[in-house]
Amino acid sequence: MRPLIADIRSTPLLWLLVFVPVVLAAEHMGAGSPTTRFLLSVLAIVPLAALLSRATESVAVKTGDAVGGLLNATLGNLTELVIALAALGAGQYMLVKASIAGAIVTNALFVPGMSFLLGGLRHHVQEFNRSTARIQAALLFLATIALLVPSVVHKVDAVPTTGASTFTSDLSLGLSCLLIVTYALGMLFTLRTHREFFGSAAHHGEDETPWPVTLAATMLVVVTVVVALVSEVFVASVQEAADSLGLTPAFVGFIVVALVGGAAEMASAFSGARKDRLDLSVGIALGAAAQIALFVAPVLVLLSYAIGPTPMDLSFWPGAVVMMMVAVLTISQVASSGKSAWFVGVLVLMVYLVFAMTLYLLPPMGTAAMP
């Protein structure tokens, strides 16, 4: 336990762990308004996500390159997955879809944008490995395309109402299998046959000494359970909290869940950018976004057959489709130049801000039309 306590002492972010017992107690006693419980759960998830990411990396370091990379890649978005599972169990499919879309957009715009800005404020011009970034952007681009096909075809074609529901759910099921197969082949590619191209991004916690493996493995299990418990509070309170804070559910799912769930990776990406290691930042961001599209989203579809009230499909509401497409096109465009300066960050962040502003202003009734 000593390394854990040392970590907590030296990392102010982890002091937020104090909110974990608070939120669980509040939920148990029914104390506080839903808004309070919502805010507490947000504050509690951030340090848990950081611990989870630390534990995953420590286990990964100990198990050798191939298995470690696999663990890192599969558990990298564990927090998002656990939150989404809680929402899935509660049948809140709109929240699940908004958080999938939001995680892709956040990782494709906010994380690189902020990295370019923070890095650019310290360094005049930053270069990053253009060809690696391009391969990663291409993966993300193709993954996003595949994810969006059902939404687009469903929307634009005059599918008659009788056959429509089976069509969309059949397509989503088939597509999820295809995406997971692709993800598995992608693992083979990045961790085995062509790992030399993806080397640097795999070790993004290299500055920290890893935890002993038993501590790491225990923490992995324990923290996942705690995240699950806190996520239940989060999901149970989000609707009422959003109403009372004047936020639309789309805004909460898209912006808040994505920022909260990805806090730990963001910290790594930003610190990489400030150290002029933009390869690392871009790798983390694009990798996380691709993983959401290729792995988290299809797994949620498949699990919805087991734990959801009805099967969930992959049709997103049109605004989310546009935002995902634009985000992915934007980062492909930017990544293909291989260079960055502070203003590139400003521009990418501006696109993100425009999306956030749109979702914030969108009348709440409008989002009721989401499938």
Place this chain on the structure above:
Amino acid sequence: MRPLIADIRSTPLLWLLVFVPVVLAAEHMGAGSPTTRFLLSVLAIVPLAALLSRATESVAVKTGDAVGGLLNATLGNLTELVIALAALGAGQYMLVKASIAGAIVTNALFVPGMSFLLGGLRHHVQEFNRSTARIQAALLFLATIALLVPSVVHKVDAVPTTGASTFTSDLSLGLSCLLIVTYALGMLFTLRTHREFFGSAAHHGEDETPWPVTLAATMLVVVTVVVALVSEVFVASVQEAADSLGLTPAFVGFIVVALVGGAAEMASAFSGARKDRLDLSVGIALGAAAQIALFVAPVLVLLSYAIGPTPMDLSFWPGAVVMMMVAVLTISQVASSGKSAWFVGVLVLMVYLVFAMTLYLLPPMGTAAMP
């Protein structure tokens, strides 16, 4: 005739020629179900397409570079053109449009994707000439944009019903002229003023000894006539066959016609990829796709005024528009990196599979709404 017989002996693909008399006899005697005749016609077209491609190349080699290149470029998609003409004469505009869209998507995704995969399984990383590929991808991108404008503007703008039909057909007519002029200028560019950039792709049959010119010219005429006859069987049986096989007409036009009509070019592209000559594969694929958009599609519009029951316009159904746009954007993105490995092929093929799955699952009534 000897070179022809030698070719047939050494090329198992050409043994399928046995189905040519079978399908024509079956049609003449009214034997077999429409489904049988449909399958026989598919099997018969594949070797005919290969012969046509062989004959075109042999004539091209003999007539010198400029005329040869022109012949190669103009007759390269002769099979697709003849099939489409048969469908045009029968007034099956939906099938014509689906086969145009499918030929673009197949050449932009399936052919390069399979080439990257087959090449990547033999070679660790393959490089191809980035700047040539980029010029070709840009040509294809712009050609596709031009082709899609009527569909998009027609769909999105609130065109009143009274003026709409004239608007779309006027626009399609004007656009077809513009596309053909552009195609002619493109010939001038690739074959005359800047031919050094496009050199390698022009001689993709260089491993085979060309046929004598009289044989080649005769075959060109004879095989075209036979393809036309078989295409009539194909078009006459496709509707009933699709029904009984549970395929939508969109699937047949988009996937089956495109794969059947392009079989010969695919064989060249794949063999190029395995020999680590990706330039060749990418050149064949992008060239064929651009030719469909710039030449075959507008020629069909113009010919519809002569041989169709009513003029055909260039408005595609929305799903096809999205698929063409995505296909072209995908290949532009991938081609701009100039590098490939097996997983790039997997990803590109995945996008193609997603489209195929979508069209396969699309309820048949949905496609009845196609214009």
Place this chain on the structure above:
Amino acid sequence: MRPLIADIRSTPLLWLLVFVPVVLAAEHMGAGSPTTRFLLSVLAIVPLAALLSRATESVAVKTGDAVGGLLNATLGNLTELVIALAALGAGQYMLVKASIAGAIVTNALFVPGMSFLLGGLRHHVQEFNRSTARIQAALLFLATIALLVPSVVHKVDAVPTTGASTFTSDLSLGLSCLLIVTYALGMLFTLRTHREFFGSAAHHGEDETPWPVTLAATMLVVVTVVVALVSEVFVASVQEAADSLGLTPAFVGFIVVALVGGAAEMASAFSGARKDRLDLSVGIALGAAAQIALFVAPVLVLLSYAIGPTPMDLSFWPGAVVMMMVAVLTISQVASSGKSAWFVGVLVLMVYLVFAMTLYLLPPMGTAAMP
């Protein structure tokens, strides 16, 4: 005054200044049909735009690099701004939006396309600085995305009618502030922190001897006032003239206003291309397009609160959205290759021609549906 008279003598374009008194007199006396006055105002604006551009550059040269660059950048699209202001005051929001969209499309397609063609007819292959062009294309891409978000979200989402109008105008207002802040930061970037990347484009009038500063400053004020007067005639007559010439208002705003307002910049861009200085041409075109999106459009929204009958929002009609997106994607694609030949120009111009043809053929009633 002598340098002015010398300029007028040596520049045939400026002889068109003779139409300035003619059109003002015609308007004053109510002489001529609206169509005549419309055509006269078009002929009068072209040389005025050239004078305005000359005056701005002369002032800019005298005030040193930073202020000069700022002036050049801010006043570069002064003609378009003045015309749009006249339309704004008259409440012709459709014309304002069409001219914004048209200016972006013209600068992103027509100007580079014609530059590539004119340059390519003299030089076999032209190279331009790929990384500068890519940064500029990325700026334009992101600016356009931001500009288009309200239109897209507004269109695709099922925004209920009650909240819709406030939503769109709130979003447009917030977005306009965001765009102007971004523009200001962009000035800081291009003129101060990273000016070495944008150097060449700033001095595009370097062949001409600048006017004395008092003449230049006086001309700046005087010509702006005259442009404003002529613009009023233009705006007052455009509707009736378009009707009697059989042009749609969309065509006039999109094509005519953009070509007229940008005549001076186009002359510089084309002459640069012929001198094999494509960096200059691409820089002028992409810079002007980005400026319209980041500065002119939001300023018009903000000013509409002061001088328009009702606030103007940023929702464009769907066809314009598609054309802007396609234009920006096309030029990004082309600019990323860093090379050009005459046929690239043909292709880019073809896309522009397709748009022009579409707008020309669009039934006039269709455009009445524009918001």
